[in-house]
Amino acid sequence: MNILVTGGAGFIGSNVADAFKKAGHKVVSVDNMFAGNMRNVSKGIKFYKMDIRDKKLADVMKKEKIDVISHHAAQISVPDSVKNPAFDADINVMGVINMLESAVQAAVKKVIFVSSGGTVYGTPAKLPVAETHPYAAESPYGISKVAGELYVKFFAAQHKMKYTIVRYSNVYGPRQVPHGEAGVVAIFIKKMMSGAAPIIFGGGKCVRDYVYVGDVAAANVLALKKGDNNEFNIGTGTPTDVNQLYKAVQKVMKFNTPAVPGPFREGDILANVLDNKKAKKILGWTPKVRLIDGVAETYKYFKSL
Incomplete structure (x- = not known):
């Protein structure tokens, strides 16, 4: 085609x-x-x-x-x-x-x-x-x-x-830019690579499906x-809040500094999982990559730039 x-x-x-x-x-x-x-x-x-x-x-x-x-x-x-x-x-x-x-x-x-x-x-x-x-x-x-x-x-x-x-x-994944709906993964990685602690908005309680x-x-x-x-x-159907995501990125990058708390962002929905x-039934599609592995691949990409 x-x-x-x-x-x-x-x-x-x-x-x-x-x-x-x-x-x-x-x-x-x-x-x-x-x-x-x-x-x-x-x-x-x-x-x-x-x-x-x-x-x-x-x-x-x-x-x-x-x-x-x-x-x-x-x-x-x-x-x-x-x-x-x-x-x-x-x-x-x-x-x-x-x-x-x-x-x-x-x-x-x-x-x-x-x-x-x-x-x-x-x-x-x-x-x-x-x-x-x-x-x-x-x-x-x-x-x-x-x-x-x-x-x-x-x-x-x-x-x-x-x-x-x-x-x-x-x-999320390789080539991600640090803004937009799910830019948080790229934002966390780039901040941690610079040695700075990222900001987590709204107490990190927003639940997403990465x-x-x-x-x-x-x-x-x-x-x-x-x-x-x-x-x-x-989507994966797996709920992950921002604090859990932060811990996953910390684990991959061996970064121990806690996040900086920030305010709730206007327009953000508190929880969404698909x-x-x-x-699965009609397209025959199943997500295969675990969050920790995907974060590792994303980090590898940013290191290669």
């Missing part, structure tokens, strides 16, 4: 692009380089510096004869979305609409749309949260991801295009041929 990865020079998108390439597909990457890095773009992946809001995106899709789009390009920070909702919506809603209109013009067969299992459900009624939980986003970022999902479904129905929505939990980027990439490869017109949680049974 010919696959276009938007946000392909970013943390998750570049790892997914590599997995597609390894599976034998022709991969094209677009990124506006706002948060991307060319060192993340592997040899053999054709790269275009382009914003997803650019009307020339359709020309790239036509030229490269794209069959499937894996849409990772996004404004990824919850706190930034709270500060500037219009900027968030411009990228995460208007950018998605432009991507979908371009896909229609280029006769793309399928869109794999990346959503946020950590925010679209809001504060879940029960944990782990399943895909049947209603939308209840509490931040502009979550709201824009809900809108993106609905636009994908609308365009798919109107134009007989297939889609798979993948709702990630908190993704999934390794290699496992996320594997889910995208499976979604090329499975899970049409459906949505899936991509039920992944549907992904």
Whole structure:
């Protein structure tokens, strides 16, 4: 297949692009380089510096004869979305609409749309949260991801295009940047490498579901041929609070200094863990990397820079 990865020079998108390439597909990457890095773009992946809001995106899709789009390009920070909702919506809603209109013009067969299992459900009624939980986003970022999902479904129905929505939990791993939804792993590692104690916000009680980027990439490869017109949680189903995560990073890095306490962050949800049974059943996907091993791989990456 010919696959276009938007946000392909970013943390998750570049790892997914590599997995597609390894599976034998022709991969094209677009990124506006706002948060991307060319060192993340592997040899053999054709790269275009382009914003997803650019009307020339359709020309790239036509030229490269794209069959499937894996849409990772996004404004990824919850706190930034709270500060500037219009900027968030411009990228995460208007950018998605432009991507979908371009896909229609280029006769793309399928869109794999990346959503946020950590925010679209809001504060879940029960944990782990399943895909049947209603939308209840509490931040502009979550709201824009809900809108993106609905636009994908609308365009798919109107134009007989297939889609798979993948709702990630908190993704971490090599190439992670120290901001965004799950940037805490990278933040902890970089701070500890500099010898400084990281800040833990809100007493470290926020519970998250940390999934390794290699496992996320594997889910995208499976979604090329499975899970049409459906949505899936991509997470481990294992709850980990920030204090537990801190201890895991301390253990890997042999760092003994306690964290600095910080205030609760606006827009943060207290607890979110994803039920992944549907992904296991339909996609045949199971997360394989344990948190301690994934943190070790991430640390190894930062040491290599």
